[in-house]
Amino acid sequence: MSSLPKYAYLGPAGTFTHAALRAMVDPDTAEFVPCVDVVTALGAVRAGDVDYAVVAIENTVEGGVTATLDTLASGDPLVIVGETVLPVAFELLVRPGTELSDITAVSAHSHAWAQVRRWANATLPDATFVGASSNAAAAVALADQSRSLDEVGFTAALAPPGTGEALGLTVIADRVADSVSAATRFVKVGRPCPVGRPTGADKTTLVVHLPSDHSGALMEMLEQFAVRGVVLSRIESRPIGDRPGEYSFSMDLLGHVGEARVAEALMGLKRTCPVVRFLGSYPKADGEVTDVSMDTGDEAFDQAANWVESLRDGTH
Amino acid sequence: MSSLPKYAYLGPAGTFTHAALRAMVDPDTAEFVPCVDVVTALGAVRAGDVDYAVVAIENTVEGGVTATLDTLASGDPLVIVGETVLPVAFELLVRPGTELSDITAVSAHSHAWAQVRRWANATLPDATFVGASSNAAAAVALADQSRSLDEVGFTAALAPPGTGEALGLTVIADRVADSVSAATRFVKVGRPCPVGRPTGADKTTLVVHLPSDHSGALMEMLEQFAVRGVVLSRIESRPIGDRPGEYSFSMDLLGHVGEARVAEALMGLKRTCPVVRFLGSYPKADGEVTDVSMDTGDEAFDQAANWVESLRDGTH
Amino acid sequence: MSSLPKYAYLGPAGTFTHAALRAMVDPDTAEFVPCVDVVTALGAVRAGDVDYAVVAIENTVEGGVTATLDTLASGDPLVIVGETVLPVAFELLVRPGTELSDITAVSAHSHAWAQVRRWANATLPDATFVGASSNAAAAVALADQSRSLDEVGFTAALAPPGTGEALGLTVIADRVADSVSAATRFVKVGRPCPVGRPTGADKTTLVVHLPSDHSGALMEMLEQFAVRGVVLSRIESRPIGDRPGEYSFSMDLLGHVGEARVAEALMGLKRTCPVVRFLGSYPKADGEVTDVSMDTGDEAFDQAANWVESLRDGTH
Amino acid sequence: MSSLPKYAYLGPAGTFTHAALRAMVDPDTAEFVPCVDVVTALGAVRAGDVDYAVVAIENTVEGGVTATLDTLASGDPLVIVGETVLPVAFELLVRPGTELSDITAVSAHSHAWAQVRRWANATLPDATFVGASSNAAAAVALADQSRSLDEVGFTAALAPPGTGEALGLTVIADRVADSVSAATRFVKVGRPCPVGRPTGADKTTLVVHLPSDHSGALMEMLEQFAVRGVVLSRIESRPIGDRPGEYSFSMDLLGHVGEARVAEALMGLKRTCPVVRFLGSYPKADGEVTDVSMDTGDEAFDQAANWVESLRDGTH
DSSP states (O other): OOOOOEEEEEETTTTTHHHHHHHOOGGSSSEEESSSHHHHHHHHHHTTSSSSEEEEEEETTTEOHHHHHHHHHHSSSEEEEEEEEEEEEEEEETTTTOOOOGGEEEEEHHHHTTTTHHHHHHHHHOOOEESSSSSSSSHHHHTTTOHHHHHTOOOOEEEETTTTHHHHHHEEEEEEOOOOOOOEEOOOOOOOOOOOOOOSSEEEEEEEEOOOSHHHHHHHHHHHHHTTTTTTEEEEEEEOSSTTTOOOEEEESSOOSSHHHHHHHHHHHHSSSEEEEEEEEEEEETOOOOOOOOOGHHHHHHHHHHHHHHHTOOOO | OOOEEEEEESSSTSSSHHHHHHHHSSSGGGEEEESSSSHHHHHHHHHTTTEEEEEEEEEEETHHHHHHHHHSSSSSEEEEEEEEEOOEEEEEHHHEOOGGGOOOOOEHHHHHTTTTTTHHHHHTTOOEEEEEOOOOOEEEEEETTSSSSHHHSSSSEEOOTTHHHTTTTTEEEEESSOOOTTTEEEEEEEEEOOOOOOSSEEEEEEEEEEESSSSHHHHHHHHHHTTTTEEEEEEEEEEOOOOOOOEEEEEEEEEEESHHHHHHHHHHHHHHSSSSEEEEEOOOOTOOOOOOOGGGSHHHHHHHHHHHHHHTTOOO | OOOSSSEEOSTTSSSHHHHHHHHOOOOSSSSSEEESSSHHHHHHHHHHHEEEEEEEEEEETTTTTTHHHHHHHHHHOOEEEEEEEOOOEEEEEEEEEEEOOOOOEEEHHHHOOOOOOOHHHHHOOEEEEEEETTTTHHHHHHHHSSSSSSHOOOEEEETTTTHHHHHTTTEEEEEEOOTTEEEEEEEEESSOOOOOOOOSSSEEEEEEOSSSSSSHHHHHHHHHHHHHHHHHHHEEEEETTTTTTTTEEEEEEEEEEESHHHHHHHHHHHHHSSSEEEEEEETTTTTOOOOOGGGHHHHHHHHHHHHHHHHTTTOO | OOOOEEEEEOOOTTTTTHHHHHHOOOOGGGGEEEESSSHHHHHHHHTSSEEEEEEEEETTEEEOHHHHHHHHHSSSOOEEEEEEEEEEOEEEEEEEOOOGOOEEEEEEHHHHHHTHHHHHHHHTTTTTTEEETTTTTTHHHHHOTSSSSHHHHHEEEEEEEEEEEEEEEEEEEEOSSTTTTTTEEEEEEESOOOOOOOSSSEEEEEEESSSSSSSSHHHHHHHHHTTTTTTTTEEEEETTTSSSTOOEEEEEEOOOTHHHHHHHHHHHHHHSSSSEEEEEEEEEEOOOOOOOOGGGSHHHHHHHHHHHHHHHOOOO
């Protein structure tokens, strides 16, 4: 009977998410629960079946991971409690004996494909793309020698580093990536709990719906940050499915809900936007301390609050 | 030995300020102390010689009253605790027997002159203007029959209504004013004390120095108001005497330091501007209730603050 | 030898794009050229192999179509010359004899899957998703009776309306969509050419890179629109692949480069943003006339320009 | 019969304005026409009786000169064609034999008085102030030995440097000024004419009425400058006499109507504000070149305009 904390992730073993999970959590101290997709993994947290899920949230090439952002944005509240960033590079795997010139179809997850598109156009200009449900799935199918390549439907698979060796496939190309700086950000997600103390190098993730489709509404939202000196490190728009022309914005800001400038900015959003969803304040993966100007630090807020108090009681 | 509260004002009896004081305070309940100028009247409050001063602060034609604004803006703190607005119209006074065509020089306070300039150009195109130290002073001098008109230096005086009758001068023109809507705002000024409760129809007066001479700095200051839905009813720039190109701004905003949106805006100014001076929150003379949108009312601020608290303790 | 204009599209026949193409162009007046993906279709326009491509650019559920946006955003210039909007709903297709309860795996294009996710969770909670390269591909594979379902790898396919009848598959569920308002926007893309005249109901599409990752930079960009009264109907961020933390924004604005307010806003972006890419001014699919306030119409701009001219030559 | 250009100024000889006029114009090349006040001097330009007027427009202590600003702001158009700045310091003049302790009343122009108020409070705490119509008038009256001091009504006069010697009065205090940096700005005003070429160190003076009394309207006006990188060096509010709560703003911006960024900002004001009055583009007194960022220079505007042209004709 295990009493270790349980972590859901996009499985099977061998996916990028698996690698991210191992980077964040020592496998000896936790139970890892593979799931078929991100929606399932986050659902398991909500249901209490697991304690946390580790899921990809953003990619330097593709942008936000739609399924993660949308699943976090509605339903019972979840919060991000940590993040890690992994570089993105793939192995191109084939069955032993297959040559590069034999490759007519390559299978990969669509996000993976997006990150090797230029490489594929240059190296395999005639190969077609076959969608796979995960980065590991295509390689697993290819490794199943009980099926002919015709039955499998593709000749090669893109997979995370280490997959070829694990499955007995030939690595015909290594470190495949359109961009050397390509990376994926993974987050550890749990149920709401008291937030940790600010470290000075924190991020806060939000989803905000705008009151209307005007660019003016976006500008007003940004002013709520600007007047408190809060800086955004990511902003992504998402259509609101059933209301054409309306948008929600998924954002990361540099700072922590425990800091006064962030708290006041959140209050401003809460007052003026129809939906504001808090998705956690947590330490940044890069540990880089946020530069906070003197007039937006906690001390400046405290002094200003004391001053207003002195105006009210006439002791100024 | 009087224990009545003492009110300093720009005297002598008969000035507009005297009329404003009587409109605000029942003469039977207070001791009125005439002063030679606004600086003296406000100095008497600071020194504790009187309890309050009533002084003109703004005029619909001339704008802010420089001496009042500047005296409030530096030195020991003073606060405005009430206001009243009086229409501005003058009597043109002459000695008995003087005809309109005899008038070669008119004496008045320079603020009074500014408010009848167009009338004077049309009615007395050839008359010159002679500055007087108060609205009452010119009429008093003219009424002193021991001096010849040559000695007096002018033929006619502009003065507040009622002055001619009081001094035995002839009212050769009545209700003299360039604008029928001309009015002067007077304020009752005291030493700092606990502010009253918000009435819903309040004004707050401020003086703010901007961090630099750029229009950008002014825009940033105004954004501190805009994001909290605080509206200004008056804004006037004043050069900062010994720093060419730098400005202070004297402002009235609609609201009360006891209201959350005003308090947060004041905190924003305090954090970002080199000087912020609070000159009081007090009921508006016109009693018109300030229109506050739902998302900037005290309840919206309270709810937003509670929400942020729930984010911090994980109960959202 | 055909002299008809050639249109590339995401084939094969039967895709949503095919339906959009037929809605925009009479098949008797043009040659339709199916392509394996959007990148190929747009490449064919650039190469001069076809005159136009019709491609999906935006979806009310998923947001922008990444491949289209990215391909338009770099490489030789292309411009949008028209748009159309099609509602999104699918048929769920099976081989004759398959029951709903037999369905263990559903294949569809990932964008299609995103638009039926809630329906699938409710109706087929245990079915897994198998990615397909196009909306038609999964149905075509399923209709190939020479392969067993095991070989095919899925039991059911989601496809555009009419596909089941065309391929001899059973429509086991019709009008499948999470949202009744789900729709896809398709654009007709050509090589740069003189823009048409403004119709009053036009859209202009842009891609803009921001000078830095600060929210301030986004706000400054939006002000370029706001001061000229230009309204955005779509704004989407995209990471700039090889520069972590930098974003490009893909936008539609209501108006036409032939209108003064749009031209001046574009000039403002061009001056202040590192990259501005114009992707066409073209009539809106809905024909709804843009509301332009009196002070931002062409006449207001003309009068203001004439006034400035009069200031310069002293005739004001 | 003189064919020299005629210059009106606030006389008589000996005033600060007279000194400013001599600093701007060689007396041998022009005819100087003293006027009783600023309104008369500017009226003489409008009537064609003189070619130019030199008038005080701004003071580092008092702010804008009301009469000048208001007279320029309405009536037939006038333009500023040059400026000069003079330090402000006074002589305190008495009749021979008068001691400092004898001084009970000091006469001066009210603007002069404002600039020595602190000095007067410290040095002559008991002396009263008597308004004079010009800086020279009080000294002239004091020098008229045919009248007793009682008849004159004051014991001492403040006047510009050199006045005591010219009139035979005793200089009992020299370089009297509250601020060593106190200075007055004088402008040369003419009828509209073709503006000169930009020098790179220019100022443009404007009067703008705001569409409403909201702080939002002021912010929108300032954004018209900000998005074009135009910086204000002076901004002053003035009530609009007959419309309580409405304001006009008198402003100087750094730049010239012949420059593109200024022209576009003026167009923006013209489109959106009920009244915009141009009061001239002219070289700055200090000759300091305006710092213009690369993206707001004329070249950036030209390139942007050419780019928009290329979008319209399809040659981009």
